[in-house]
Amino acid sequence: MRNLAEKENNEKSMVSIRHLYKSYGNGISTTRALYNINLEVERGEILAIVGESGSGKTTLLNLIGGLDVCEEGEIYLDGELLDLGNDKAMAECRRESIGYVFEKIQLIPGLNVLENILLPVRLRGGAIEKKQLTTFLKRLEVFQMRREPLRRLSAEERQKVAVARALVNIPKLVLADEPTGNLNSRSGDYVLDLLIQYCRDYGQTLILATHNRAYARLADRCVEIKDGRISAPAS
Numbered sequence: 001m002r003n004l005a006e007k008e009n010n011e012k013s014m015v016s017i018r019h020l021y022k023s024y025g026n027g028i029s030t031t032r033a034l035y036n037i038n039l040e041v042e043r044g045e046i047l048a049i050v051g052e053s054g055s056g057k058t059t060l061l062n063l064i065g066g067l068d069v070c071e072e073g074e075i076y077l078d079g080e081l082l083d084l085g086n087d088k089a090m091a092e093c094r095r096e097s098i099g100y101v102f103e104k105i106q107l108i109p110g111l112n113v114l115e116n117i118l119l120p121v122r123l124r125g126g127a128i129e130k131k132q133l134t135t136f137l138k139r140l141e142v143f144q145m146r147r148e149p150l151r152r153l154s155a156e157e158r159q160k161v162a163v164a165r166a167l168v169n170i171p172k173l174v175l176a177d178e179p180t181g182n183l184n185s186r187s188g189d190y191v192l193d194l195l196i197q198y199c200r201d202y203g204q205t206l207i208l209a210t211h212n213r214a215y216a217r218l219a220d221r222c223v224e225i226k227d228g229r230i231s232a233p234a235s
């Protein structure tokens with residue numbers, strides 16, 4: 001039976017992860033990607049998860065975002081236990097509550113900038129008032145390029161589009177997987193600052209996965225993931 005302290009934590013946190021295990025493979029050759037992950041992320045917190053390549057960052061974010069399933073464990077989002085194996089429920093949860101900046105950006109080449117950014121709004125069956133949209137696009141520095149096809153954009157501009165797409169539905173949780181991985185350090189710093197400042201201003205919870213320890217300093221808190229285990233805070 002769950003104890004009272006755990007229950008209170010689940011209700012207090014934006015994300016509460018309990019005893020999460022994830023392996024890839026078929027039993028003959030199995031990779032243990034996550035091992036007994038326990039993690040609390042407070043509402044409005046900017047948390048950096050730092051780890052080397054292959055440490056399990058993407059796997060963890062994909063589980064929180066419902067893009068993959070695990071063998072064991074529980075994840076609570078804003079006090080609600082996620083139905084991790086239920087694709088339909090998780091798709092709805094993503095649409096309503098989670099914004100994702102993917103490691104490989106994953107914009108849609110056939111759509112222009114604005115169409116890409118508005119995709120989550122369309123999927124949700126919603127709309128944004130014009131003035132509000134203009135303010136949003138200007139704030140994220142994608143207003144001028146809104147009619148452009150993606151092929152005309154620089155790497156930094158594409159990343160800004162990916163950030164805007166993740167934020168457009170005002171999700172309570174933002175997951176950013178190496179959001180600067182495709183950029184040089186100057187552009188990377190710039191776009192990350194844009195993302196973090198936005199989340200701070202709007203009180204959104206941000207989980208940022210990165211191999212770059214320097215970025216951890218921009219977060220409120222940092223944990224390190226190593227061989228699929230959360231270890232002591234990175235220094």
Ligand SMILES: Nc1ncnc2c1ncn2[C@@H]1O[C@H](COP(=O)(O)OP(=O)(O)OP(=O)(O)O)[C@@H](O)[C@H]1O
Nearest residue numbers: 024031033051052053054055056057058059060211
């Ligand atoms: N689809 C998959 N099939 C098999 N093994 C996988 C798969 N995805 C990840 N892994 C393995 O799980 C472990 C964690 O991988 P993961 O991609 O989560 O790490 P990461 O920290 O995001 O790495 P990177 O910094 O390179 O993006 C690694 O050993 C990786 O090889």
Ligand SMILES: [Mg+2]
Nearest residue numbers: 057058059103
């Ligand atoms: Mg990764």
